Amino acid sequence: MDPRADSPDDAGTLPHVLVLGGGFGGLWATRALAAAPVRITLVDRTNHHLFQPLLYQVATAGLSAPDVAAPLRHILRKQANATVRLDEVRAIDPHARRVALAQGQLHYDYLVVATGSTHAYFGHDEWAGFAPGLKTLDDALAIRTRVLSAFEAAEREDDPLQRAAWLNFVVIGGGPTGVELAGTLAEIARHTLPREFRRAEVRDARIHLVEAGPRVLAAMPEDLSEKTRQQLQRLGVQVHTGDAVTAIDAEGITLAGRRLASRTVLWAAGVAASPLGSQLGAPTDRAGRVLVAPDLSLPGHPEVLVIGDLASVTQDGKPVPGVAPAAKQMGAHAAAVIRDRLRGVAGEPFRYRDYGNLATIGRMAAVVHFGRLKLSGLLAWWFWLVAHLFFLIGFRNRIIVLTNWAWSYWTYQRHARIIVGRPPPDE
Amino acid sequence: MDPRADSPDDAGTLPHVLVLGGGFGGLWATRALAAAPVRITLVDRTNHHLFQPLLYQVATAGLSAPDVAAPLRHILRKQANATVRLDEVRAIDPHARRVALAQGQLHYDYLVVATGSTHAYFGHDEWAGFAPGLKTLDDALAIRTRVLSAFEAAEREDDPLQRAAWLNFVVIGGGPTGVELAGTLAEIARHTLPREFRRAEVRDARIHLVEAGPRVLAAMPEDLSEKTRQQLQRLGVQVHTGDAVTAIDAEGITLAGRRLASRTVLWAAGVAASPLGSQLGAPTDRAGRVLVAPDLSLPGHPEVLVIGDLASVTQDGKPVPGVAPAAKQMGAHAAAVIRDRLRGVAGEPFRYRDYGNLATIGRMAAVVHFGRLKLSGLLAWWFWLVAHLFFLIGFRNRIIVLTNWAWSYWTYQRHARIIVGRPPPDE
Structure with missing residues (x-):
């Protein structure tokens, strides 16, 4: 046998x-x-269930990998009729x-x-190497290494043009993940890192959010999309809508026929x-x-x-x-x-109950759309935080994530700024 | 230029x-x-200072990588005359x-x-691939993946002999790192995992600690070495002293001329x-x-x-x-x-002040040798915990590490049991 x-x-x-x-x-x-x-x-x-709504926080060094994941075996340990197989x-x-x-x-x-x-790279699979996406913990750790290494490379770099390319970050895709990544990157560049770098002007970092459609967060009502754009711009993000990316390589992207030099392009589009x-x-x-x-x-x-x-x-x-x-x-x-x-009965048809929609933008800013309720700004952010903590699996994770959040809030620090694995080659 | x-x-x-x-x-x-x-x-x-005394906890899934590391830039952010270069x-x-x-x-x-x-593999560099060592965060994450994947492979395996080889763990080297790794592995196999596996008898896992010299923790007084051996055995670790390993390959090791089948060999020897x-x-x-x-x-x-x-x-x-x-x-x-x-003055000679020596063995067991003070067991463990927390850099890390420790203590759980990266090939 x-x-x-x-x-x-x-x-x-x-x-x-x-x-x-x-x-x-x-x-x-x-x-x-x-x-x-x-x-x-x-x-x-993988051996874990992943709380994907907080994965962008692992990518941007606000949380550790184990904060947003729990071993499947552990979750199901008391369910005697279930076996987990990796x-x-x-x-x-x-x-x-x-x-x-x-x-x-x-x-x-x-x-x-x-x-x-x-x-999905819309038929451009060759973009995958230049513009990593965010679906798994490995993706998140690879993006973290890439982002942190870009600031390090800028600090080493003597040529001002090259330095600017290291400090240009492009996020492609204006859905929730793209908005969250862009907002958090802006927060890092504006608040977390500047004091720590001596040569690179980290505050001059540019974060570009590129959305081919007419507005960001297209699943939201139009006024909340507009609020999101305003909040992103207040954080220092340059929002490009209505223009598609036509090329991505190691040196940058082509957007609406123009080159944008960037050594760090992240994919949140498809x-x-x-x-x-x-x-x-x-x-x-x-x-x-x-x-x-x-x-x-x-x-x-x-x-x-x-x-x-x-x-x-x-x-x-x-x-x-x-x-x-x-x-x-x-x-x-x-x-x-x-x-x-x-029991020999036919299954009922599935009906989706839409309880609403929410996305965070950056430090203390979010948008929420729940039925007729529309929120933006600080109140939406608190709503977002409570909802996410509530749905996070595991009591310990909730405490740790809340502690980390409080710490980041008061200090602007992101504790998980640890580069593991080999950074991508510089040149 | x-x-x-x-x-x-x-x-x-x-x-x-x-x-x-x-x-x-x-x-x-x-x-x-x-x-x-x-x-x-x-x-x-790397971009971080690593608190190496707790690295074994990352390898054994008790702590996350960012818990025991802090970005060098962050540590030195206020020291204006210092620049960090990755x-x-x-x-x-x-x-x-x-x-x-x-x-x-x-x-x-x-x-x-x-x-x-x-x-150092004492001239056997070919052992490096079969018996990874523990010096960096990447090492720790690779060991964590290897250890967790071994339990997963045992759960998949139908052949009892192969299953036993997956549940045999060998730690080579009876210094502090080897003792800590072996003690913690025994704790995982005895307490953390058994309820979660349905097929593999995780409680039957064997942990072997191999030391070529006559006793473990050779830097300690002899009576504390003996206490350590007893505490390890109580945890279920098989301690082999006075025998050197003569071969390591993917299937196990040769010790004192006899084969020991094991798919997971860790190196803490040289x-x-x-x-x-x-x-x-x-x-x-x-x-x-x-x-x-x-x-x-x-x-x-x-x-x-x-x-x-x-x-x-x-x-x-x-x-x-x-x-x-x-x-x-x-x-x-x-x-x-x-x-x-x-100032034009010659440097003084260096003098080392030896404040003592301490090592942890596993759950609530440690040995401490400070001047004329010798402790073992629970009291030594508390001493060890306080000393390590005190020396850990960064206020946040201390709080998080203490929280994780308390959590592990009360629940026997190790929250960081997350496999990242590709596990090594099974066969």
Whole structure:
């Protein structure tokens, strides 16, 4: 027998639910099946659940990696019907009900595919090396190293033009991640670093936020987009809207036909669904997301549920957004569908409940849109902070993150300014 | 003019003190020159000062990297006569008073060489890949990934022999680092992880501590070595003394002619001085440390001071140990010698003041030897904790480290159990 096939102790009489991905969708699906008569295997290629809404804080040295992540095993330690497996999905075969992994294969009775999304460079994959995106902890640590190393290179550099290129930062994409990155970079350059550098004029650093569409935070009402632009400009960010980037290389970008010299370009513009979506044999949308049935199942395969950023769901003529609350709701719904199926009942259609939308901009500034409530500025920032702390998994994380926040607030310091790993080559 | 040579704004009428290395030696030398009429450049290849005594906690997932490190720029932000440069030393030319860096070169009037030590494999450099050592934050994160990945591999593994090899951990070297690593690994296997794994019997994990000499913690009095051995055994560590390792490969080690299967071998056995020592043209000892003059200067070069782990100093017939207090004292002494030279006075000879010796073993166990005071067990652990918190740089770090410690103590949890970077290949 192939030792990598399902092993004897994996077998059992209970139906096997295989969950691919330990993000908001997969983890919420797993937890919602805690009392169901199933055995669950949750597969992820990392050992942790990541609280992605705070990932930009790791990239900008405000938080440590373990502050925004918790081991999946630890989260699920008390859920006796769930097993966690650190492994990477290679292929899905819906007909044989089998998933090939890097280290073996697993059969399933029910499959929940929640492998999320990755960066997309709109057909310009060669930009990936020059403009890293932010999806994983490794991405965040790589961006942190790149940003901190740029200030160090500016301090070493004698040529004023080169020095300016090291102090020019470009963030591409005016969604929440782009706005958060740009606002925080401006805060670092204006407040955190200046006293510490002797030669580079860190206060002269330029932060450019580039959005091809007409406004930043396009998911927000227009007046909040405008407020966001004003708050960003007050922080010192140069906001470019309505112009697309046509080239990115190691020396900078081309924007609206003009060159902008920059040694640090960050990508927050496009996402594409995980490539596993295309293996399921169902139609996908332009971003590679699977067009699921109303109950989130794969058309023709009621035993396969596709959720989170990987699922393309339209509701009232609008796409359900790729945000954490939507993924959690889909996870819970997938679990409900599986419980229904186990009892021989058809699954209900999924309905997304939109509780609102919020984004932070920088020190003490945010925008919030909750139903008819619209907030901006300091009050929105407090709202944002409380909401994020509330949803952060793990009591300890909340205390530590709050402590770090208080520390940063009073001192302007960002404690995680530690370069690990090799910085990218300077020249 | 070569733009990488000293730039005009580096020039000045004040003597230029170049400090190589931002560890305890280099940083303490820099700080002790704060009021001296000199301009100082501190060069380090990382951007942070590392509190090495707690590095094993990063490797064993008890602390985050930023908890035990602080940016050198931040530490020195108020010291107007000091500039920090992130760069790597390539060569030292004592005759031309010039140091070649990866990104340029610098001239000096006084040079403080404090580049420390690295792992040594006693002529078996091929062991480095199988038995990583612990000197830098990158080392610590690589060890953390390796250790956590081994438990994950055991959980995936179906073959009992292979599973056992994944659950066998070997620590080579019975000094303080080896004792700390072995004790903490035992704590993780016994207390932190068992509830979270479903298939691997994590409690069956074996931790082996291998010391070629007759006893662990050889720098301690014999009775404390024996106490340490007993405490380690109580934690479940198998202590092997008096036997040398003769082979290390991906499958395990050979010890006293017998094979010990293990997929995770950690190296805490030998250190060698930084290779820069050999470039100074002075005699070195067997470990590559420079035999300095009584005032710590390089023989024949009173303007060059060699300090910390790179300096070989004998006092009362015994070598001054390579520990943090010795490096700090040498740093302060080097600064005093430079101040003397500036006034035309010869430097005093260095005298090491030995305040004692302490090591932690694991949860609530430590040994302390301070003058005539000998402690072991819980009281020693509290002593160790207070001493380490006291010496940790930065008020915030102390609070965070103490919080994490309290959390670990009450919950047995280690919050930083986050695998970042690619784990080593399984097979």
